[in-house]
Structures are given as structure tokens and as C-alpha cells.
Amino acid sequence: MEVGDTRVLFEEGMQGMRINYYPPCPQPESVIGLTPHSDSGGLTILLQVSEIEGLQIKKDGIWIPVVPLPNAFTVNIGDILEIVTNGIYRSIEHRAVVNSKKERLSIAAFLSPKLDGDLGPAPSLINEQTPALFKRIGVADFFRGYYSRKLEGKSYLDIMRIEKDGQKY
Numbered sequence: 398m399e400v401g402d403t404r405v406l407f408e409e410g411m412q413g414m415r416i417n418y419y420p421p422c423p424q425p426e427s428v429i430g431l432t433p434h435s436d437s438g439g440l441t442i443l444l445q446v447s448e449i450e451g452l453q454i455k456k457d458g459i460w461i462p463v464v465p466l467p468n469a470f471t472v473n474i475g476d477i478l479e480i481v482t483n484g485i486y487r488s489i490e491h492r493a494v495v496n497s498k499k500e501r502l503s504i505a506a507f508l509s510p511k512l513d514g515d516l517g518p519a520p521s522l523i524n525e526q527t528p529a530l531f532k533r534i535g536v537a538d539f540f541r542g543y544y545s546r547k548l549e550g551k552s553y554l555d556i557m558r559i560e561k562d563g564q565k566y
């Protein structure tokens with residue numbers, strides 16, 4: 398992949414930050430802290446404060462805890478990186494569960510492209526053998542669509558997939 402393909406997209410990009418607070422819950426199995434989703438941006442840098450467990454990723458249909466390491470960030474791949482790499486890097490579906498005794502805090506920094514461009518698979522990755530798997534879309538329209546829906550696994554990314562012979566790839 399040519400460096401310029403990512404530079405043009407992420408140069409002068411945006412950084413958003415979300416602080417999530419999960420109070421303790423006496424019936425943790427009956428609630429969810431944060432519903433399953435993939436992050437919209439390029440990369441997410443996440444701090445699981447005080448190393449309290451709660452983040453889980455979905456791998457082969459199974460939820461797996463991401464055990465926080467002391468003094469370490471967790472880095473998640475977001476939907477935009479999946480689109481730009483034409484599916485070579487996959488965004489990760491994740492959720493947060495709550496704890497019966499301990500409160501939990503996480504701080505997520507989302508690194509995204511600037512709003513006034515468009516995004517799609519990097520031109521240097523596309524040829525006849527490996528056609529584009531995702532549509533091109535304006536960055537602002539992409540985020541408008543993402544935030545106007547419920548968080549629901551990777552369902553928004555599925556809308557971006559190009560349909561071929563009646564099938565989405």
C-alpha cells in the first residue's frame with residue numbers, strides 16, 4: 398500500500414475522545430455496559446483505567462475478554478481502516494460488560510480522517526484481481542450514517558460493501 402494513500406486521508410484528521418463510566422451492578426449478567434459494535438474511525442487507542450476488566454472482543458463468534466495490561470493501551474482497528482485497506486485489516490467487534498463489585502472507567506481516543514474528503518479502498522490496493530470491496534463515500538456522510546444508527550455489531554460496515562452477483566463480499 399502506498400504511504401500517500403493513508404496520508405491524504407488522515408493528514409489533519411480528527412481526534413475524538415470518549416470517557417465511559419460503568420458503575421457496579423448487582424446483576425451483571427442481566428445488563429450490558431456498552432452494546433456490541435466496531436469503532437467507526439481508523440484506530441482507537443483505549444485506556445482501561447486501573448486495569449479493571451470489562452472489554453471483550455468477538456472472535457469466531459465467541460466473546461473473549463481483553464485483559465488490561467498495566468501501563469498499556471489497547472489499540473482497536475476501526476471500520477475506516479478496514480475500508481481503506483480493502484479488508485486486509487479487519488475492524489474488531491467489541492462490547493463492554495459490567496462488574497458486580499467494582500466500578501470501571503475507560504478512556505477511548507478515536508483517530509479519524511478529516512471531514513472534508515472522501516474515503517474508500519486505497520487505489521494502490523485495487524486492481525483487476527483484487528477489486529474494491531467497499532464503496533467510496535464522503536467522510537462526513539460516513540459519520541452521519543454511523544451516528545444515526547444503533548450500535549449493532551459491524552452492521553454499518555456491511556452497508557458499505559459492494560454487492561457483486563447478488564452477494565456482499
Ligand SMILES: O=C(O)CCC(=O)C(=O)O
Pocket residue numbers: 415417431436443445451452491492493502503505
Ligand atoms: O469500555 C471499554 O473498554 C470499551 C469502550 C468502547 O468500546 C468505546 O468507547 O467505543
Ligand SMILES: [Fe+2]
Pocket residue numbers: 434435436491
Ligand atoms: Fe468501541
